[in-house]
Amino acid sequence: MxxxxxxxxxxxxxxxxxxxxxxxxxxxxxxxxxxxxxxxxxxxxxxxxxxxxxxxxxxxxxxxxxxxxxxxxxxxxxxxxxxxxxxxxxxxxxxxxxxxxxxxxxxxxxxxxxxxxxxxxxxxxxGDLSIAQEFASRADPFWTALERHVQLAFGSVAVAIVIGFPLGVLCHRRERLRRALLPILSFLQTIPSLAMFGIMIPLLAWVAMTVPGAREIGIAGIGFAPAFFALVLYSLLPVVGNTVSGLDTVPPATAEAARGMGLSATQRLLQVELPLGLPVLLTGVRIVLVQNIGLAVIAGLIGGGGFGSLVFQGLNQTATDLILLGALPTVLLALLSAAVMDIVTDLSRPIPEARR
Structure with a gap:
């Protein structure tokens, strides 16, 4: 000590x-x-x-x-x-x-x-530890940071699933779309997080000034919006890529049998392909969720809130325990999310690995 x-x-x-x-x-x-x-x-x-x-x-x-x-x-x-x-x-x-x-x-x-x-x-x-005293003096900002961090990380993953799953299905069925889209998403993934947040600032500032009603719904150059949109972009590649990979794991004989039974394309997707490919899809969701929980810390630099606000306040004040007050809950949230997603992924398998 x-x-x-x-x-x-x-x-x-x-x-x-x-x-x-x-x-x-x-x-x-x-x-x-x-x-x-x-x-x-x-x-x-x-x-x-x-x-x-x-x-x-x-x-x-x-x-x-x-x-x-x-x-x-x-x-x-x-x-x-x-x-x-x-x-x-x-x-x-x-x-x-x-x-x-x-x-x-x-x-x-x-x-x-x-x-x-x-x-x-x-x-x-x-309660006698320094980090506990930091929490006692910042209880309300801490819970506000937790709420905003959850909104950034989990909300961006939810939006990425809504956008990325249909794109993944289309990429699975149309090879030309797959060859065009996946390299673009891979390129977005290579952009450093701080640079991505910086790119979002002028773009959303322009949207806020030129699009009627954009500012009223929270679109602005700094704050929650640029961080959220950047996290959504980072989330698309794992979601789309794992959707394609999951659907590719369906044996051709199984897909042909479903087609022979008279199932429509939508019925084959929902009743055959998605249940068999779900473990791979959930693995992608797990990856992007843990990734976004960590990346959301950087949002504190552009006023996005979350635990990053506590971390960067601690850095500015050279207060190590204030840094830990933001960092430790982030690590704990990531570990808890990863454990839950591992359990959900295992339950989605036709024969869970732990029971083989």
Whole structure:
């Protein structure tokens, strides 16, 4: 951990054993030993025990460090904490990967992990940490940033699906359209995110000034609109490409049999091709959703809101914990979205991989 006289200056590192919290240190050592086991269950216990001891060490260590340190002193996790957290998280992920739980078990694990995390954060155990104090002073802006981040990331993916799925179907059926459209979408994907946001600013500013009613519905050169449109453009290639790939996985014999049964093109798409190609299509949605959750942070630079506004405020103030207040929820949201989409993708398979 680190202890600093205020929220801006760099903290002084403190070794864990100097805090005198030996039960937590013993638990961390036991978790490391259990993690050497070849049994998946033992490694799972090691990962969970290690993360629990880290939380206990933070909650009690912050109080020890702040005792008599002054009203403006701040205690924060240091590099050693993050290294150990990654280590125990990898142990847990490796154990779960080897155990290969089915979709139902993964839903239960995800719900349990979410409940435990919410309980720890809501219990006040970590209230002495600097990042918790940053949240306490910025609770309303934090929830506003969360709402805007969700609108940017999830909204852009929804619009990309509405646009990209029909385009993918057309590209699957018309080879000339596929050869013309996919290179254009690939080119858009190569444009750096900040440059794409910059391109959107003058274009939407012109639309706002020349198109009647555009400004009234929120179209402007800076803010939410350019960030949203840029994310939609970034989302099209994975959606269109995976739609084409998913429909291409349908065996020709199956498509011919459906045609022989008298099914129309729409019926074949909805009853045969889409159910068989859905796992590949959902994989594309997963990719673009996680991508957009990360890219939405850049929207803070052009007034788009989201967690990027907290990150860039922290950078301007050299306040590391304010940066983390925006960065950590972004990472958590991406991990949660990826886990949910993995479960949905597995459920969409005719024979889920976890049950083979």
């Amino acid at each position: 680190t202890i600093a006289p205020n929220r801006i200056v760099g903290g002084e590192g403190v070794l864990a054993w100097s805090l005198g919290l030996w039960p937590a240190m013993l638990g961390l050592a036991i978790a490391l030993l259990l993690g050497l086991s070849t049994r998946a269950l033992m490694r799972l216990v090691a990962g969970l025990l290690g993360m629990a001891c880290l939380v206990w060490l933070l909650s009690h260590g912050a109080g020890v460090l702040l005792d008599g340190a002054g009203d403006y002193a701040r205690a924060s996790p240091a590099g050693g904490f993050w290294a150990l957290l990654v280590l125990y998280a990898l142990l847990t992920a490796d154990a779960l990967s080897q155990m290969r739980p089915g979709p139902t078990a993964r839903v239960a694990l995800l719900v349990a992990a979410s409940v435990v995390l919410a309980w720890v954060l809501g219990s006040g155990w970590l």
